[in-house]
Each structure stands twice: as C-alpha cells, then as structure tokens.
Amino acid sequence: MFEQFSPDMPLLLVGCGRMGQALAAGWLARGLTSDALWVLDPACDRSALPDVPGEHWAASPEGLAAMSVPRTAVIAVKPQIMGTVLPGLAALLGPETLVISVAAGTTLASLAAGLSAGTVSGTAPGLSDRPRLIRAMPNTPAAVGQGMTGLVGPGCDAGDKQLAGALMGAVGKTVWIADEALMDSVTAVSGSGPAYVFYFVECLAAAARDVGLDPESADLLARQTVIGAACLMDADPSKPAATLRDEVTSPGGTTAAALDVLMAADSLAPLVRQAVRAARDRGRALAGDD
Numbered sequence: 355m356f357e358q359f360s361p362d363m364p365l366l367l368v369g370c371g372r373m374g375q376a377l378a379a380g381w382l383a384r385g386l387t388s389d390a391l392w393v394l395d396p397a398c399d400r401s402a403l404p405d406v407p408g409e410h411w412a413a414s415p416e417g418l419a420a421m422s423v424p425r426t427a428v429i430a431v432k433p434q435i436m437g438t439v440l441p442g443l444a445a446l447l448g449p450e451t452l453v454i455s456v457a458a459g460t461t462l463a464s465l466a467a468g469l470s471a472g473t474v475s476g477t478a479p480g481l482s483d484r485p486r487l488i489r490a491m492p493n494t495p496a497a498v499g500q501g502m503t504g505l506v507g508p509g510c511d512a513g514d515k516q517l518a519g520a521l522m523g524a525v526g527k528t529v530w531i532a533d534e535a536l537m538d539s540v541t542a543v544s545g546s547g548p549a550y551v552f553y554f555v556e557c558l559a560a561a562a563r564d565v566g567l568d569p570e571s572a573d574l575l576a577r578q579t580v581i582g583a584a585c586l587m588d589a590d591p592s593k594p595a596a597t598l599r600d601e602v603t604s605p606g607g608t609t610a611a612a613l614d615v616l617m618a619a620d621s622l623a624p625l626v627r628q629a630v631r632a633a634r635d636r637g638r639a640l641a642g643d644d
Contacts, residue, residue: 355520356381359390359425365521366424368443369431370395373456375402376497377428380524392421394443415442423448428521429465433457433640440468452514454488454521458541459640462487462506462534486510488518491540492525494548501526502547504540506533538641542633550629555580 359365365386367374370393382388388405398413400406412418427447431439436457447453447469455465465487488507495501503522507515515530522528531540555576562572587598603609616622 355517356385356387358517359386361389362422363425364390364392364422366392366394366418366421366427366446368394368427368429368439370397370399370402371430371432372494372497373492374428374430376501376525377430377456377492377521378403378406380496380499381521384520384524392418392424394418415446418446421446424451426452426454426517426521429453429455429457431457433459436460436464436468440465441471444469444471450486452486452488452510452517454490454518456490456492458491458545459538459637460489461641462489462508465489486514488514489534489537490518490522491537491545492522493544496525499525502544503528504531504537504544505529506531506537508534538634538637539630541637542630546633550626551580 365381367378370378374393374395378391378393381391382403382405389407389410391403391406392410392412393403393406394412394415394417396413398411400408400411409420424447427443429436429439429443436455453465453469486509488505488510490503490505492501492503496503501522503526505515505518505522505528507518510518519528519530531537558579559569559572559576562575563569567575583598587593587595599613603613
C-alpha cells in the first residue's frame, strides 16, 4: 500500500507532535520511503524524524515550494489551530489529494470550509465538491503501535478507504464508522478510554495499599494485572470479555465476592455509562463551538 507514495506523489504530514511522530514512525516501519515523506510543522524539529531528509521539513507552507502535489495529506495538529493551518495548506493540495484529519472535534464540514478558505474563490464547497476527506480519531496507545482509530469518510471510494486504513493501521487497529455523528461516541470510548483505564489502575493500586501492601508492590501488581489482562484479551479477539471474566471467576470465590460489589446495580456499569455519555456530550459541545 505504501508503494503508492513516491517523491513525485508524496505523503504530507501536517503537525509532528506526539501523534504525528507516532504515525510517521509507523509508516516508515511499514515501508514508506523517507524521500516520499514531507513534514509541515511550526517547530520544525528534525530530530523527531531523523530519517526524513532535512529539505523535506518546513515551518510554513511557503517552505514546501519544492514538494510535488501530495497523494495524501494527514493533518495532525491541535484542533485549536486548524482554522489557521487549513487556508495555507489548501494551496499545496491538488483536487485528487486525499486529506485525513486526526484533529478531535473537527467535522468534515469544518475541514472542507477551512480548506476552501485558502482557494482563490474562497467559496466553501459542499462535501460532494471535495469528497476526498476523511476524519480519523486515534488514541494515545498509537505511540506504541497499539492504537485504536475510528474513521469516517462518506465521500471516499474503496481505494481511498483502503489507503486511509493502511495509514492509520500502521499504529494499531481501525474501524470504519457509518455516520459522522457517531464520531463523538468513538472519542468518548477509545479516544478518552485510555484515561479511564489509567484511573482504574490508580484506584486498584490505592486499594492494594489500603489492604496492607507497600506502595511499590501495589503499583506493580495493579499495572501488570491490567497489562496482562489486556494481552490475554488480545490473544483471542473472538472471545468476549464477559467469557474471560467468567473463566477467572469461581462460584463463591474471592473474585466473585469482588464482582458482587463491582456489578451491583448502582456500581461500576452505570458510572461507566455516565462517563462515556459525558465525554460524548462534551465532544458535541466542542464541535458546536466551531
């Protein structure tokens, strides 16, 4: 899939923060040649991707005059600066350039409007006028190749979706979402989800200290238990989490006693639902602020 990119049809990465670096490292590891990758980033820290030629870095769009029209542009900047980045970026793109945004809360309509602001006419096209737009929501485990990314691109064909899946799949797993309105739900589950897991580890370690374990042992027991459970779950994706839970729970045993507390009607499940809904609603509100 990465053979589609070349010096004449490059891949442009806009934003080289943590997520941008993780993506680029995944692409290069999967076969993207460094001479086919260009990076637009205000910090222009070339040490972040030492294999990419120095002349392929630029702090502003004007510095990319030598770049050919990119086959694909992946925008990995913070949502707050999308409005200033998109107009300048538009001049670098061709009508056939596939644009993938990983900025949380930035809708496809906002993306299209922002890119159109950099055109000569300045008239915002509808999505049908510039259909090659994809919105992606990865999460932070992408930094270690274990990310989860939701994607949506209603105007893209199968080839574009396959390419976008390969680009985001370089740092983990992907799932296509049928309706963009559900992207706030994706953010609430997988985008914010790592923080929920980290907090559970905090709570488990605190509980371990509460029953007499020293802090170092408590932290190690909590962290490795969650890591091991995740690896066990990943070893057989066809096996539901509920089945794995049943397999470790002996009737009347210690695990069952703990689960009686966690699975009470007013305990963990409703709290998780409330948390995910709160994150989803906040995502909708932030998108509305655009």
